[in-house]
Amino acid sequence: MKMDLKKLFGYEGKTVVITGAASGMSRSATEFLLELGAKVYAIDKNPIDLPVMKAYQADLSNKEEIDEVISDLPDKIDALFLCHGIAGFKGNELLVQKVNFYSQKYMTECLLERISDHGSVTFIASVGGFGWQSVYRKAVELIHLPTWEEAMKWYEDHPKEIESSYVFAKQCLLSYVTYKCMSKEFIDRKIRINAINPGDTTTGLTDDFNKSTSPTGDAEEGAQMIENIFLKSWNGYAAEPKDMGYPMVVVGSDICSYMSGQLIYIDYGLTSNWTSMALLQDSNKTIEEISHESQE
Numbered sequence: 001m002k003m004d005l006k007k008l009f010g011y012e013g014k015t016v017v018i019t020g021a022a023s024g025m026s027r028s029a030t031e032f033l034l035e036l037g038a039k040v041y042a043i044d045k046n047p048i049d050l051p052v053m054k055a056y057q058a059d060l061s062n063k064e065e066i067d068e069v070i071s072d073l074p075d076k077i078d079a080l081f082l083c084h085g086i087a088g089f090k091g092n093e094l095l096v097q098k099v100n101f102y103s104q105k106y107m108t109e110c111l112l113e114r115i116s117d118h119g120s121v122t123f124i125a126s127v128g129g130f131g132w133q134s135v136y137r138k139a140v141e142l143i144h145l146p147t148w149e150e151a152m153k154w155y156e157d158h159p160k161e162i163e164s165s166y167v168f169a170k171q172c173l174l175s176y177v178t179y180k181c182m183s184k185e186f187i188d189r190k191i192r193i194n195a196i197n198p199g200d201t202t203t204g205l206t207d208d209f210n211k212s213t214s215p216t217g218d219a220e221e222g223a224q225m226i227e228n229i230f231l232k233s234w235n236g237y238a239a240e241p242k243d244m245g246y247p248m249v250v251v252g253s254d255i256c257s258y259m260s261g262q263l264i265y266i267d268y269g270l271t272s273n274w275t276s277m278a279l280l281q282d283s284n285k286t287i288e289e290i291s292h293e294s295q296e
């Protein structure tokens with residue numbers, strides 16, 4: 001039997017909405033989606049120079065700007081990809097929650113009615129969200145709040161939780177996928193929801209990640225620390241944006257038609273190794289401690 005690859009993916013002529021498409025992984029994913037024949041509506045705070053159906057320039061940390069984009073998006077959407085993200089610095093904890101988690105939950109829920117039966121929602125979380133189980137109850141408390149304003153109040157009341165801002169936001173995203181995959185609004189219409197968890201990838205965020213990882217904001221020191229945590233133990237190398245963007249497109253496609261609720265680590269096995277070490281050691285060690293030991 002001869003297989004038609006475009007048909008297998010199922011994006012041809014389908015409507016796809018994707019955020020963060022100006023750069024990095026999401027840009028790679030958008031290029032792939034276009035190649036597969038999707039009608040792409042792309043959103044970013046920066047200009048998007050790809051031949052999409054429509055490009056929106058909007059700040060997705062801002063509810064009014066999100067609402068404006070949402071009011072203009074098509075009535076029927078087949079696949080939604082939420083990919084925008086920023087690094088966490090001291091002082092931008094709330095912004096990181098809005099960009100890296102809350103806006104993504106908000107957009108998903110505003111657009112859910114328009115997503116077709118058997119459609120898909122796919123997020124980019126991170127290996128940084130590893131250990132999400134430890135905040136699950138807190139995350140679900142936040143997920144349950146019905147309005148943007150109530151969520152902002154929750155963040156205000158929980159400064160400790162959002163202190164490790166990037167990690168907490170990604171953990172919330174992973175908790176969201178786990179919590180929602182069998183919820184009525186998704187499962188009754190067989191809408192799939194998944195997240196990919198990229199390892200260290202060279203993108204537009206690399207410089208900010210380097211600076212935010214160093215205690216003194218020194219990019220070179222931060223780069224060394226990231227290398228030590230994510231690459232040294234396996235003599236590894238940073239991924240390219242397409243190493244994440246392309247598999248994400250596969251996850252949202254008809255090829256993965258029976259896959260939902262999955263948190264897919266794309267990290268060459270690094271976090272599986274951390275899990276193995278933690279299970280064998282029977283300890284409550286932090287990721288930093290475990291990753292440090294894996295280098296010895």
Ligand SMILES: NC(=O)c1ccc[n+]([C@@H]2O[C@H](COP(=O)([O-])OP(=O)(O)OC[C@H]3O[C@@H](n4cnc5c(N)ncnc54)[C@H](O)[C@@H]3O)[C@@H](O)[C@H]2O)c1
Pocket residue numbers: 019020021022023024025026043044045046058059060061083084085086099124125126127128197198199200201202203204205206241
């Ligand atoms: N690069 C890595 O090593 C790495 C690892 C794990 C996870 N991630 C995640 O991957 C996702 C994609 O990031 P990337 O690494 O490709 O970086 P990137 O900077 O190349 O792409 C992120 C995009 O999000 C957009 N964006 C940021 N804030 C926005 C806002 N308020 N409104 C609208 N758009 C906004 C940026 O303009 C940019 O185009 C992010 O969620 C990031 O947290 C990255």
